[in-house]
Amino acid sequence: MVKTGRAAVMTEARKPLEIREYPLPRVDKGCILVKITCCTICGSDLHTWTGRRKSPTPIILGHEIIGKIVELGEGVALDSGNRPLKVGDRITWTIMDNCGKCYYCREKGLMMKCTSLKKYGHDSCAEAPHFVGGFAEYCYITPGTCVIKLPDELTDEEVAPANCALATVVAAWDAIGLQPFDNVLIQGAGALGFYAAALARHCGCERIIVTDIIESRLEFVRRFGATDTINTKGMKDEEIVGAVKGLTGGFGVDCAIELAGLPALIPLGLRCLRTGGRYMETGSAWAGANFTFDASELIFRCLTLKGVHNYDTKHLQQAVDFLRMTHDRFPFRELVGEEVNLDRINEGLRIAESGKTIRVAVKP
Ligand SMILES: [Zn+2]
Ligand SMILES: [Zn+2]
Structure with a gap:
């Protein structure tokens, strides 16, 4: 008899996800079947x-x-760091x-811009192997994926967001060339903002300024290494620019990053840069996120504006290494505030949407 597994499937936007059973795939050469934890x-x-x-x-x-390895396909012996892999490894x-x-x-x-790219949690599950997303009991990992064996000292909750949120911020700071002694501005105290602050602190940055409009999040981000927070609620743009300059000797920050998903913050962030400063756009990842900025200011003030989407394998490994090195120093575990099983997935989505907690964990 063919074994099956359960998955929460979205058939249409805004409709409740429904639980479906799919047959488990035969594990082909170079592939891995994982039981999601x-x-x-x-x-x-x-x-989406x-x-x-x-x-x-x-x-x-x-x-x-x-997840934990259930079955290894022919030829899979090592992870991307040459660590041996066996059934049961996390x-x-x-x-x-x-x-x-x-x-x-x-x-x-x-x-991440491969012309034959496949993305977990982004592609249709209509055809076999079906298990190509995370809200399910199993996931089928194909040969072009880089797999990383996890250190025992990290919990599932600590390390799960490494795969997207943390690795993306590692890639963003890498692309914009974050350096020790930089003064940085982080726009948005959500998951990516917390990671951005912790990474900047770990890197040896001097002023780590975080802006948001939710006071509790600004308080929380201080525990992730932010040195200064500005609650921008009700503040005019020039007041915000003035506050950032006031914290940086009147010059502005070396480096700023938009992680709130608000394109209107981009011109504001650019204005908070010192002459020669670098700006990283990471948050507003959907079509139609327009903004207006005077191009002459880019020229006269020698500014750099960059975008980054997703990350490279090395950034995921660095994300895991970073968590291993700093999980006693920063409260990563507290980012996950709720936990649901597959049957409560729709409740989980609603909690996540409410912003009540930074991350909701789905444990099938
Ligand atoms: Zn390719
Ligand atoms: Zn993501």
Whole structure:
């Protein structure tokens, strides 16, 4: 008899996910079948569920996934760090499966822009192997995915968001060239903002200024290394720019990052930069996120404006290493405030949408 597994499937935006049973796939060469132990709900899952972002259906959402190996396909012996893999090992893996052979993979070092890209939690689950997302009992990992064996000292809840939120921030800081002694501005005290602050602190940054409009989150982000917080509720843009300059000797920050998902913050963040400063856009990842900025200011003030989408394998490994090194120092565990099983997935999505907690964990 063919074994089956359960999955929470989205058939249409805004409709409750429904539980379906799919047959477990035969594990082909180079593939891994994983029993999922934890998948945290990411902001982009909510974008898809609310219809803000288009996606194929039916779909199993969820991409911040941790699981234990159930079966290893022929030829799979090591993870991406050359650590031996065996049945029962706890692993995470890159959000994407890339071919390693195309123009972007081979020549441009942009594996996340592979021309045959597959993304967990982003593709249709209609066809076998079905288990291609995180809100399910199993996940089928294909050969173009980079797998990382997890250190025992990290809990599932601590490490699940590494797969998307943390690795993305690692990639963003890498792309914008974060350096020790930099003064930085982080716009948005959500999951990515907490990680951005902790990484900046770990890197040896001087002023780590975080802006948001929710006071409790600003208090919380101080525990992740923020040195200064500004509650921008009711503040005019020039007042915010003035406050940031006031904290940086009148010059502005070396580096700023938008993680709130509000394109209106981009011109404001650019104005908070010192001359020669660098700006990283990471938060407003949906079409139509327009902003207006005077291009002459980019020129006269020698500013850099960059975008980053997802990350490279090395960033996921660095994310896991960072958690291992600093999990006693920063309260990563407290980012996950609620836990639901597959049957309560719709409740989990509503809690995540309410913003009551930073992350909701789905434990099938
Ligand atoms: Zn490729
Ligand atoms: Zn995500």
